[in-house]
Amino acid sequence: MKRPAAWSRRELLAFGWLPFFRPKHIAVAGARFRILRNGRSTRHYLHIHGNEDTAREVLERHMETHEGIAFLVENQTRNLMVEGLQLDPNRMFSRVGTEISLKGLNPDSTPEQREAAQRTLDRGREHLLSAFLPPPMRGVLIAVHNNSEQYSVMDETPISDAASLREAGNPHAFFLCTDPMDFAVLSQSPYNAVLQQKKPEEDDGSLSRLAARRSIRYVNLEVRLGNKDRQTEMLRWLDWNLP
Template structure:
């Protein structure tokens, strides 16, 4: 009897512990590495589907912004969604060979023709023949975004450079914002930029720093926000300073919660 009692007791304890320790449901991604031509070479666009039933599509364009990528992975492992990212050996700018020369551009400036031209001109050398090569690469990225999805871009910045304060009067980007809410409780480098009035209003109520892009922004910089703004597609960018992973994850969770309603 004593042995049976011990067995039953241990079994109950084991089952109880198993229930207590079992983690929340996790998602394991199905990863596809897609080779996309760019000039005389190719780059990989990686598509990681954690949960195909989710309409949340995350876009990670700058491969040097690893805090953003890690925060997105943490979220997706538990909440589901899809991550589309450019693999660029940890580099921010993309350099590619074409017709015996090398060209460099910012992939966050490749979503409009004007943005591509200006990026190539700034980073030099420039040749009109290189522009269609970048356009085709950009279109390949856009084709990976399913219709009727909710797109969230993930970015990082550096301290005292680009922040929510940039959009205030006398800020360097004041002409791009329709509305700005600055939370005194937050680091100015950690904020949300959106074309979606619902996201702006929801985050403002939560006292989270947020910027609403103008319907017709002053500057066409070739970014995803400009393209989606023109197409009247809801788009949100979550910014955080490098290494502020918990702050970025909290912003992501707040945005996802509002977008789901």
């Protein structure tokens, strides 16, 4: 029997829309993300901290009934291991932020060890971002997070360009966005919202800072760990009301 010819690169590109050619995972260094797809929406969703179980569960359920592409980290811990060093994955989107995180989480590490981790991330950072980031102007990236007593909207308000505190008594539930038009919508919601549009002077390596620098529509949904009903409610409100 004649063996079928191998697919050429041109054919793979031409038929890349077929479901069996779409990757189900994407990875960089110690970070591996599962990809969930539903429909053809330009909404991208991200769950980046493995120990934030409420956010993961809410996003998985959301993707069953809402269109978009979701990226969910597969590890169960907050930090990743890169070349033997711990790293906060939401600090890996710049070299400056990565260095700060590596030093803080690995105080006994050497410059050579940290540089090895940096080089590993350098090889895959932009590839990861090309998947995470939505089409310019048309799409939006929505990150889902959980917090604890140590973090709330009150930490973000002083460094924000605008704030709408509709639920000041519930500071752990809030939206953080980078686009003024999105903030105009979110500020009319019954929830807390802050706008961080200006390019930040300090680069902490987070996705929100990168989105502000690149003028990308980004919304971070923060809710207290364990409050699944509230996070589900806010994510549905966001999806229904944000263009």
